[in-house]
Amino acid sequence: MWGLNLPVVLALAAIGGVLAWRRANTLVWLLYTLGALWAFFRFGFAVPIPQSVATIYLGITGLALVCYASSSRERLAETVQPIKRLILEPRYRLALAGLLVALPALAAYNVYADLTVPLEAPGFGREVHPPPPTEMTVHDETIDMATAENPYLHYKHDDPELYAKHLENGRRVYYENCFWCHGDGMGGDGMFAHGLNPVPSNFNDVGTLPILQSSFVQWRIAKGAPGLPASGTPWDSAMPAWEKFLTNEEMWDVNLFIYDFNGYEPRALGQH
């Protein structure tokens, strides 16, 4: 439900319930709030949220808790009371000694883990769907990126037989040129995909073809990696500029085919 990991959320709520029932001390509540929030971010979602975002949330919450605890003299006294007792009362001497050893050990372990992480190649972000130019020229034909549509798409209703011919030609083009990277089933998992970085586009994905206009797809096909702006890291992408190998019709046909194969429609003009 809402991408939540329900057992974890329920368990955290249950712990909170027990604390309320036992009338826990303010300090226990503060620690519980931080711990529960951390556990919620880390385990509470089906898809974990990024570590950096969780850290920001925890930092803000931590500050708020400090403000809360120190908002009045009484509350502050109540909050630090357990700490005072731990330090002062002889019967907690063993626990205090344990803590004195455990905290430095934890800090030492953290530093050790930081220093010994296996090295990794530096990674850089890239824009997956960078803004296209306003127009592009392919084989002497200039198209307006904002308004251009696949010239053969309308055959789907006007002339299904002709549409099928274009699709079949697109199928030929795809399996003569594209599937090594984009895959037989178009999952972006072709036989060369494991050797490429960035990985090839996955056309099964609902977040790819359906959100793009066919003119955008045509731009990517015709101009390939060399046509990307710097934000799309053109130096890393293996997408060929297919204008070197294919005619305009072949490129529109394969454009048509990848939409049809996946049962998607291009995003229509002016549709957001």
Place this chain on the structure above:
Amino acid sequence: MTGHAMGRTQAAATLAAALLVALPASAQVDLGTEEQRAAGKVVYDKYCGQCHGDTGDGNGYATPRVRPKPRDFTTGKYKFRTTPNGMLPTDDDLRRIIEIGAPYTSMPGWPNLTSAEIQNVIYYIKSFSPDFENPDRYAEPIEIPRPLESTEESIARGRVLYEEQACGACHGEVGRGDGASAPTLVNDKGDPIRAADLTQRWTYRGGPTKEDIYRTFSTGLNGTPMPSYADSLEVEDRQHLVNYVYSLGDGDDPNYGTLITAVYSDEPIDLQDGESLDALFESAPMTRFPLVGQITEPGRNFFPPVTSIEAQAVYNRDEIAFRVRWHDLRADTSGRNNPSLEVPMWDEDNGIGGDESDDGGDSDDFFGDFGGEEAPAEDDFFGDSGDDFFGDGGDDFFGTADAGAGGAEFSDAVALQFPASLAPAESPELKPYFLYGDAQNPVDLWFVNLTYGVADTFRGRGSDAIEPTEADIVEAVTSYDQGAWTVTYKRRRSSRAGVSFAEEQYTPVAFSVWDGFNRERGNKRALSSWFYVYTEPSVEQAVAGPVLRAALIVLAIELLVVFLVRRRARQQAAGEGTSGASLTATEAPAV
């Protein structure tokens, strides 16, 4: 035509059903219902026909550009079966390949298909060959025993069998797919085929487990030179052989990496002193990188046989050395090669077994008239169909190859690629185009043509702008040993015109490998994306110091807090004239 075929198979199915009563239990003709086959056809036409052909003859759109070629279902011959040599596969055998695919071929797994869809496709595939109507072609699956433990004795026994059975004739003495007859292997359609590299288990087409290997020994791969050993080896011997072959493997997984860690050494790097060089590299971690075909720029290479390369690096005060290693079925050391050799368009689809006479002596003519001759050349190539092509070209070619060692027209080669300069600090992500660079951001290639075994340096400003450069001297030594090429490079760390290797620096690096036997040259090559080489600090970073410091700081803070709290309590106690014990009593918490 399809309707006709369906009618025929249906009639046969009825006949088979009628015969079923009289058949031995082993023969199970199950061709499905007409509806199932029709449903299978829908799935087949969408997902399978582009490679296996809409009529099942293995001649789809992709066929000219993939090796091994897609299965021709009309022959009824299947490589991966649990049934004895020459027999038809079971439905489960077919299902297995459809579900998981054949690694490092163009056959992927199809996890998106439901079990029923797969069964329907199986019924449809079986309708392509009349063999499936013939009860005599069916047999019970072989029994695959639990693997024996890989004891030293078992592996040793397997090794003896490997030699006795001459497995090395194709697979090579240590299993790198480089046997003497490896270059001559063809399947029964005349298509060139490669012996498995037994050291790279992850590339085994039939699967990497001991059970998979045992199955291959016991059933053979129909239609290929790989025979069945069911008659010549006892079950237990086959199990020992499995253990030996398994022991040749370099792990289950390629463990592809993204980084070469160059380690520091005080020793001099002497390329001529093989022993000290090996000792130097012993301490350097080895990373395996994936290689794929160059299919972005003209001169495309759709089926590179070399699928990975291993690399390591060491450096000292002045110099840096790289060592790369990859497997190649034969050392091609007599041909020509360089990064900018032109590859005519028609040659993209042309692998081993190509018609050499066409561009052997008169290749210059051909390149000269390239524009004009492109169309007829392409027509000839496809028009004459595979039979003629491989019949003549193939025989000639293999004859030549046998006569002289390494008789290919193009030599094996390798190149390291680095950016000509490092990215500016404000945009560290910037790199040259990974395909030989671009006009603004050139690359340097350390190219070794293995005919000569020396390094030539090129500066690339794009695939059509590669020029020799002599700004830096790169030295290289090469060796070919039982199917493995090893090339060791050395250069001064500081460069006059290219990239310098400073300590603690990440430098982009990419690889290219050319297999002369596969007619690779110029842009027709196996290549990698950009990866990195990291020059590890020469002074080993101490871990103990920072760890101890962190612990002591935390301890000091703790002690300070304890001290302050206690002093405060003592002062309070003194002020109020009460003891610490009564303090806790009065302020007892609510918990």
